[in-house]
Amino acid sequence: MNIHPAFLLALLALTLALASSLVALPAARWPRALRWASLPLLALSGVAASGAGLWALIEGLDLGLTLPLGLPWLPWHLQLDALAGFFLALIGILVTAAGIYGPAYVRGLENGRESLAALGGFSGLFVTGMLLVVLAADAFLFMVAWELMSLASYFLVAFHHDNPANRRAAFLYLLMAHVGGLAILLGFGVLAAFAGGFEFELLRGAELSTLWASLCFALVLLGFGMKAGLVPLHAWLPEAHPVAPSHISALMSGAMLKVAVYGFVRVVFDLIGQFHWQWGVVVLVAGSLSALTGVLFAMMQSDLKRLLAYSSVENLGIIFIALGLALLFMSTGHPTLAALAFVAALYHAINHALFKGLLFLGAGAVLHSTHERDLEQMGGLLRRMPWTGLFFLVGCVAISALPPLNGFVSEWLTFQAALQAWQLDSGVLRSLIPIVSAVLALTGALVAATFVKVYGVAFLGQARSRHVRRARVVPMGMRLGQGLLAVFCVLLGVLPTQVIALLDPVAEAVFGTGLPQAAAGGWLWLTPVSAETASYSAPLSILLLALIAGVAILWARRGRVRRVRRCDPWDCGLTPPTPRMQYSAASFAQPIRRVFALAFVLDERKPTATDTRPRYRLRIADRAWSLLYMPLAQAVESAARRVVLLQSGNVRVYLGWTLATLLVLLWIIS
Template sequence: MSDAAVLLWGVASLLGTAVLAIALSRTPGSGTRLVYGLTLGISATALLVLAGRMLEAPVTPSTAVLPVGLPWVGAHFRLDALSTFFLVVINFGGAMASLYGLGYGSHEPSPHRVLPFFPAFLAGMNLVVLADDAFTFLLSWEFMSLSSWALVIVHHRERENARAGYIYLVMASFGTLALLLAFGLLSGPGGNYTFEAMRAAGPTPLVATFVLALMLLGAGSKAGLVPLHVWLPLAHPAAPSHVSALMSGVMTKVAVYGFIRVVFDLLGEPTWWSSTIVLFFGGLTAVLGILYALMEKDLKRLLAYSTIENIGVIFVSLGLALAFKANAMPSAAALALTAALFHALNHSFFKSLLFFGAGAVLTATGERDMEKLGGLIHRMPQTSFVFLVGCVAISSLPPFNGFVSEWLAFQAVLQSPDLPQWGLKVMVPAVGGLLALSAALAAACFVKAFGITFLGRPRTSAVEHAHEADRYSLAAMFILAALCLLAGILPGFVIDGLSPVTLSLIGSRMPVQMAQPWLSIVPIAESRSSYNGLLVFVFIAISASAAVYVIHRFASHALRRGPAWGCGFADAVPGSQYTGVSFAQPIRRVFGAFVFRATESVEMPAPGETGPARFNLQIHDVIWETLYLPIGKALDFATDHLNHLQFLTIRRYLTLVFLFLIVLLLVLALWP
């Protein structure tokens, strides 16, 4: 049995688990451990199969065809280097979410609304990556979207969650339509629906341009590219936390896979100017995503906006890979593509970890508003530790994994002087500046997230009675934290593991990293740059240990303990502490007027009055107000005025059908 067939049996097992969850829904509470245990086992088994494939050299594609789908075509599935990597991301994320769900699921008030769709969601993502024809891909994509939508509206009685589900469904339908048109153009008039036929056909430059634009709309809307991101900060917080981790850390990577599969594999050789489009939207997404995150006080919405920023980093790297590939610079293209894939893997690690931590905080306190938290480091010390690891990793600080992938992206940016086009010579450094800005803002954002949530004093009574997370949740978080460190100090293993993907798509790879002394990584050549995460880790560990020893051995022997956040007062109240809004104020004043149309006003009582001073802040979502609200109003206007078409006579209906038939015949007659 081929590896592709084994993985399809795994998908069938996930779908069977979903059916079992429906059968168990009549006895609430009995199926939680069983369903999550089964999904954990299935995902772990798939990981073992995929790990065996990745150890092969070279990796040979594995195929399977099922007699379902379109007549005389069937459903084609293919497991190659690219799909193997993304299946590792999906199934590892699914395994960690299942492990976390073993504990977190016991706190879910409506488990019968979650359990059937959780394995179905995993099955849909696996099928998208395995699909090898347009019909199977689109069917699996829609199945993935609908099952995740069902998880978004689990708590549908809350008004904001129902709104989030509605917007998500609209944007998902729009994305699927864009993908349908893209595959229609690729299949051509002959209806070559298989990916193999699309590769062999080779689209014209005009068709390739339209397909690229449609893929940016279709895959970009699912990934969260600006300005198609509006559903993401609504849907991710609405879902249960382990589902939020899957949607943010894994599902967005399925969208990245779809973009890479079409643009790098099916479209053939790219043009240099097509890369500028990807670079522009990637840079814009990275900066706006993290700026929106900085303005947030809802912990899960902050993490959702941060996902947008990281998707921007990935698309910047993909744009660089397209630019280098179009100019026959395979080594630089392999470096940029490796950076994109490495960051996709890293993001699945630390974003899942952070959403798990946010779920533990929500379970313990019932709060997502950071302004009502604080002091949790004393009540949830293990959760606070792993959350801190995730914050450092996502802030791209060494020695953790986020630094390595972003460092590789910057190394790719430094290759831009070798590009022949002046447009790219100017644009690539500008986008590099946006990447640097987003990295700095990300560090500020997660200083705020960790400090306001875990440090200081409790702001509410709910925090004072918080408790540590269960052992399953902690196990999942500690595994992810360990991987964030291991991928940061031993990145050569990951880079060499990604080489089959870059070889299949670019025809080149980065130098063999495991052959470098001291486990250093060398993107291009030793004469240009290198990085050794292991030495950096050892240096930090020794320096920190020495500093602690010197302070406790030679400094004052008197140890004093006092209340946190004294702020100059002997008995400070919790309200005197820094808040998330005040922390973001300097950045808001720099960017707020342009990005958010932010307005601030202060109401001060007159001298002698005892009333409180009030600070009023208004922040606007400019993209929502200038793009989506007008579209919604236009649709409302059109539907109101077209409503009378429901009440026409049969004669007028036949006349309309006849007129539209004439129009369609004219279009076909004039089609070149």
């Protein structure tokens, strides 16, 4: 059998991830197995995966492979095309960074009571599962890999299981993952019933009526949307992601959510192969809702990792906005515009993987150094952890979609796609898209406010507690892991035309057309539609920024006194400021909390004038709980209470029920 070397590389990545899982097993006896063998193998697996993915992207490969594993009548089908290659590369980069970062981080866990063997073993299985989902080319293998990924990550979420809240979060995650998995399974079932088989090749050829196709679309949107944390199915995400160890949180937010995006794209854009504008509207609305809700709740959090998890909801919302635009444009016969929106979605997917991975690793470094996740206790970390502070700043600027870093490019592309709405014929759609772009603009501005709060409260100012004051620099491995992702954030921001040239084959494979105009004006100029419509030159803006900075420094420093003298803060000449007088995370968010008060369920207790021990308490609850989850849970419980009536404890009654069931079944099949 002749296997393409790129495919061999992908298989090597799978094997290395599995091996990393196996060599972690002795970690219960020898904790070093995790640091010296398992995590380095994981990093190598990431390198191999990103290599295979990049290979597939650059050469535009479309390979298939059948392995003699699995069911007798359904061997495992694997594939490596441009779409799979892109997501393979994305996962690979993040796994590499996590593998480099991990050894120093798990060292802090060695004295804990948690099982390191479980951490290493399930990390390897988790990565194997993610890679296998992307490589799968039949519905059966896809579901097996999907469940492997979900189950392995369940054990990672439950890693710190001493804390009851963490056990609860892990159970919620398991429950939601399985409801979602069921929806995906049913979606594949609809497709398979028409196709007569489970291979993607057959599913692609299935002829579905619009009704069945829409049902399939609804099921996979539910299933993958649940995994991707779309509002209102997001409630598990801010519970589950923060409680895993930080490098796993980075993988979950950065990579696993993208696997859900991959699944959605693969099934809706590739397998179903029909496009209806109604679907686009549904995806657009879900995306906008997620983006806005996600960022508003992120703004209100004071737990750093929880805040980052809510911000993932927001970013996934932006990705789905772009995907919705692609669906809309494709259904109305504008494949080039659809390709533009699609490329924007992919670009944002990789951007989010990079900066969210970076921010979670940074939060992990802070946690490692101070044992603190609460922003209200932090402060002044930039001076104590300069490298982490620098990398975290890069992540904050990137996620706030500010030029010249990568987040801005994908947001710019999404806006450019939305601004082409005038080409649509339907007035309703023409007016829907501007509203969505207004939501996107509002989201972007709120993200900037959120990350000013995060960085300002955690890294600037003065330390608000003693253990944060004693924070120290984290080990080299942790800095390297963050540095790798920070460098990618800068590169993807400065060289957008090269990145889009890499993404083009994916769009071409899906829509039959790429963005031929994107680099028409040379590599310096990014012109997604045409040079007259819009252009952006990131390299030249960096050059100009540097030039102007040079001029500014020369101009400002020609004064007589060049030396900077240190003094006490002025603060309007009032009493000398203490750390407790600084603006806290909650007070920073207060104006926005007040402006958007309708979005939250607020429980605010202010001290009264007569309190001897004044305390301020604030709790913010998610409306999704009271509107969706609690009624559902209550309905399930009351249904269960009805079923209890059957349970009389009398054997004869049970036998009677069994007989009745048998009769009914016989009647049905006869």
